[in-house]
Each structure stands twice: as structure tokens, then as C-alpha cells.
Amino acid sequence: MKKKGKRCRLKVIIKQALSFLLHSITKDWWSMKVTIYDVAKEAGVSISTVSRVINNTGRISDKTRKKVLKVMEALHYQPSMVASALTGKRTRTIGLIIPDVANPFFAEIARKVEDRGRELGFNLLMCNTDNNAETEEMYLSLLKQKSVDGIIIGTTTKNYTVLNELLQAQFPIAFIAQDIPELAINVVKVDDFLGGYQAVSHLVSLGHKKIAIMLGNLNRTSDKDRLHAYQQVLKESDLEYDENLIVYTDYSMEDGKRAARELLTSSQRPTAIFACFDSLAVGIYQAAKELGVSIPEDLSVVGFDNTILSTIVDPPLTTVAQPIDEMGRQVVDLIIKEIDGEKHIKQRIVLPPELVIRQSTKRL
Amino acid sequence: MKKKGKRCRLKVIIKQALSFLLHSITKDWWSMKVTIYDVAKEAGVSISTVSRVINNTGRISDKTRKKVLKVMEALHYQPSMVASALTGKRTRTIGLIIPDVANPFFAEIARKVEDRGRELGFNLLMCNTDNNAETEEMYLSLLKQKSVDGIIIGTTTKNYTVLNELLQAQFPIAFIAQDIPELAINVVKVDDFLGGYQAVSHLVSLGHKKIAIMLGNLNRTSDKDRLHAYQQVLKESDLEYDENLIVYTDYSMEDGKRAARELLTSSQRPTAIFACFDSLAVGIYQAAKELGVSIPEDLSVVGFDNTILSTIVDPPLTTVAQPIDEMGRQVVDLIIKEIDGEKHIKQRIVLPPELVIRQSTKRL
DNA sequence: ATTGTTAGAGTAAGCGCTTTCTCTAATAAA
């Protein structure tokens, strides 16, 4: 009575007083959290035995196991993951840091990641940062505080400090659609160079000579790679490289629209644009419509991502497909492999893109 | 040495041996999880004192507080939320159950909910169920096991059993864009009847007489309300009510497309369709395009939601706007109020919709 | 000078589990 003092007070007294009812009552009407102690007492065994049947570890006689299981069911017992997390087990939760779920590309990624996570018994803590470094840093350390088992990052991190700390702490981290070449990290991404190459080649093969490229900032390796591809195709095709046709913007529709408006009204109006994200491409559609430029007659557009957007716009957008399904699946597998710690080696998985030709591009 | 046996072993020995370095070293290179004990020892106080400065409770002299804070910083100490959750404090995590983040409507909701949650210091555990009852039930109990502080539901639950259990257990729950009229629960939603009324009235005012409605299943109160509005407008306008113009489907683009194809090729082809979700409307656009039916010339379409989709399609979609921002904000506020337990009264918050007229509707 | 307060800080129990030991009884080996 002294030892487990508090535990022995009101709660237990009531439980005991009513325990005779427990066998016949299946509904958890009383809803006082039932713990492993309650199960143990009710089953007449020790908590360690109960723990063993929960985790299916150690040796237990079949009779005991059955008895405990029955009681667990009768009491509607559900082990507290908080408690088990405290004693060293995983939280079975992973953090997902992305710029913005409202952006279809990331929404689709989030969906796939969650799906795979669920299959493997992990939940997703979703964090939107708008690529804001502070928010990102906040989340990074918050997630650690919450003891998530790992973090999947899809944002343009520049938080090398925090990141390095986590990395050094052996904290499981994996990047999706995003890379930091100078770090030994887990990455799953599409082959951006190849994707860019396919996109621009396609345009060139259609006879376009004045091809613009619209991209985010160069901190993103993916953007950089796509730009390099663009440059290389131009060079290989002996096309003139015009600085004015390189447009830096952000990643939203509005950004694309703004940039496109400028581009389309300039004296150097291109006949084709390679937009590094579908969302930018949509912005281009809108600007074009405003300006009476018709796609693909007056302007060919190639996007990147192959999100749902590309099938919705009119005309359907020719775009470079990222294997979002596969990517989502693989990051999760990657990070869980690291979580399980089976002498995991950090690796980069680069998946092939696929040019999906629809109706936004036309021979000149 | 016996009392805190394990705690006093290798880890602490190493820590002590190296403690003289701690003042000068700011990087957490050694990355052994630093606990409240380390801070206490380093600061020369008891853990309860450290706890007090962390939580800013009880009385502490300024001198002590400063000292402790300094050590916390030096050691890069971050309290474990798992541990504090076990001792009765909140996990500061709420669960969000929706059908599918890849659906723009829910993606936008998820975003707003997360934003407000972040402002208030809560994280979001995201769960996609595809409206599958089993998945939903699984999540419901999993979230409880993970001790989330509350659950926001945006799916068409039929899990009255589990739900009732949670409700009876006083577990904080709030619904968004979704209601179960026969239960006393927290709900934030748009006025579906009014929205439907606006949509159909608009169509009627444009001279349409053969108006179809496309909706999900009637388990959703929202769909039911919109249908009732449809019926009421028809009645008020003395228009013929034709069962064949009521189309039940699901909520995805594909569903909309399929249903629209049928509707548009039937002998009873309507001149206007009220789609209960933007996604369905987009499906209609696609079917219409396939069939050479032009919008709005041959067919007027009104959507519902006002997601990003409605501005992307061509022509821009006339739709009933849900105040997603406000809704997201309010559910979070609602549920947090219940979490904080300030004698919270369950309530339904019904927000006004707004008909946004774009170019998908035309006078007959 | 004596007693009463109280500010400031420490002690220790407890949260609900996991896990290492330890112990007992039953079975196998001698």
C-alpha cells in the first residue's frame, strides 16, 4: 500500500469494487485508462508476463498467453505507445517536412509516403515550411524532441548546422526530390538532368530555337541539374544561349504567371518554355491566356512533375513525369531500413523520369 | 550508486570524465541524449529545479534560473516530449483524418489546419483513409494509443462504435466539412444547404431547366443538404424533378468523368450540372471535351469547394466557395479549446458559402 | 530573543511500459 501508493488509490479501489462486473461488460463505458497493471491484476499474472504477450517475446505457456489475451480484449486494453517509447522502443512515427501540401506535387508525395508508412506501421507527422529556414529549423528540432524515428525532407534545406547535428547523432534522415550533394545522405530522387534533357530535346526536335527555361532558385540541386541539361542540349544543338531566357522565380502558380507575363511581353519572346514544375507551367497557361497567346500554336510548354494538374489544364500539358509512387515508397523503405539499423549504408537512389507528351507542344 | 544504478554506469562516467570540456564545447558532437539529469548535475541543482525552469512554474531565484538556462543551452538540452507526455502533460499533437491529401480540397484543409496548429504549438499526424471504414477505425484507435491530444475528422465516418467510445471517454474530437447530426459533437462546416441553393439558383436564374446534380453518397450530410437545396430550388421554380438527373458517384475526377460521360450521352441530356465537388466538375470538363460538348456554350457547370482546380481549368469554374481558411482555423481552435478543457461546450459552427461566378456558366 | 512565515530548493513517488535478473517447479540426465 505504500510502495505503489498513488496507483493504489481511488482508481484502483473503484476498479476492484467493480471488477466483478468486468467479465460481463464489454463496453469501455467507464473509460478510465486501462493499463498493463489492470490487465495483469485481472489475469492474475505479473506485468512482465503481460508485456511478454503484448510483444510476443520470451517464453510463455499457451495457457497463460490465452488468458492474458482474453483479459486484454475484455478490458479493451491498448498499450500506451508513449510509455513504450519512453522505454526505448520506437515511436513508429516519422516526420515529413515539405514546403506545402497544398501544392499538388507535395500532396501526392505526402500521400504515397503515408501509404507506404501505413503498410509498414508508421505514422506521418506532417510539417509545411514554405521553404522558410526558420520554420524548418524549428520543425527539425521539434521532431527530434517528439522522438520521431526518422525524418523525410523534401524542402530546400540550408540548415546545415542543425542537419549536421542530426546526421552526426545518427538520426535517420532521408531526402525526397531534393539533394545536398556535399553530404553523405539518403536520397531518393528523379534523374533531373535526364528529365531536363528529355524536355528540352523534345522542344528542340520540334524545331524550337528560342527556348526559355523557368526555374526556382539554384539552391535546389534539382533545378540546377535541369538547367545544366538545358544548357547542354542547347550547346549540342548549336542553339544560341540567351541569358534573358533563363527565368528565376519561385514554385507557385502565381510566380509562374508573373514570370511568364514578363517573358511573353518581352521583345525576346520565346516560342517554347520549359517550366521546371507543373505549377509554373500552369502559371504560364494563365499568363498566356491573359495575353492572348495560344498554346501550343503560339507557344509550346513543357512542364515537370506530371502532377494531376498536367491532365487538367487545357490543352493537357506535355511534362516530364516523376515516378512519385515509386519515390514515396522508396524513401520510406530507405528510412525505415536506417531506423531498423541493419547496418544501413546511406545511399542515393536516382529514378528515371519519363517524358509524357500531351498537347502543349507543337512543331514550329 | 545502487539507487540510480544503470544511470550511473558508463554513460555518466564518460560524461563526468568529459564534463570539464562542456563549458567550452558548444557543438553536440557527442550526441548522447542529454537528459534533465545531466543539466541538473552540471548546474549543481536538482532535477525538479530544472523542471521548474523549463516549465516556468514554482518559485525560482533569478540567479538559479539563469544558471540553469545557461547550462541547458550549453548542453543543447531539449526536454523529451515523450517523457513529459507520460507524466500527464499533453503530447501537443493532433490527428487529422481525411480521405485523401492528394485531393486538393483536403490538401488545402490539411494545410490550413497545420498552419493554425503550428501557431498554437501543435503538430499534425496525418491519416488518409480513402473513406475506408476499416482504415479509419484502425487510425482512430492508433491515434488514441499514440496519445494524441485530439482528433480532427474530415471523412465520412460510420464508425459509430469506436466514435462513441472516444466521445464517451471525453476524447477531444472535431469534425471538419463533415457532420453527424445525430451526435453532439464539434463541427465546423460550410452551410451546405445555402451553398447548394446558391449554386442551383444561379443556374435557374440563367434560364436552365434541365439541371443535373452530381454527388457522392448520401451518408455525407453535406451531400444530402446540397441535394435538398437542389430539390427545393426546383420546387420553388416549378421545374420538373427528374430522378435521372440525380447522379450518385464518388468524389474523384475519374468518378466525375465516368458519370458525366453517361449523363451527357443520355437522351435526357441536361443543359447544366451542379457538381457537388470541384473534382467532379473537373471530371465533367474532361468528359465534355471528349464528347465535343463545349462549356459553357452547350453545358453550364457549377462546382463546389473553390479549390485551386477551379481557377486552373478552362474555362474557369463557377463554384461555391468554402471558406477553407476559416474552417481550418476554427476546427483547430475548437479542438484545442476542448483539449484545454476549459468547460468546453460542443458546438457546430456553420460558415457561409459564397458563389464565385466565373466562366463555366452561361445564360441559356 | 523567540516564534511565525515564506522564498527557494531538494526528495521521492509515480506515469505505463521493457527488460534483466532471479526464482521455482518440472523435466531430463545420471
Next chain:
DNA sequence: TTTATTAGAGAAAGCGCTTACTCTAACAAT
């Protein structure tokens, strides 16, 4: 029959924190 094993289960420590309670020294009141 005696001893060695071992299957099965309990005891107890510990995870990192919160908090009720206790204690002490300093100051105020008498």
C-alpha cells in the same frame, strides 16, 4: 533417488520527466 537443466513467470530497476511534499535558512512579527 539425486543432480543438472530449463521452461515459465515474477521482482525490480529504469526510461526522462512532473509534482506533491518536505526541509532549511532568512526575514518579519511579536
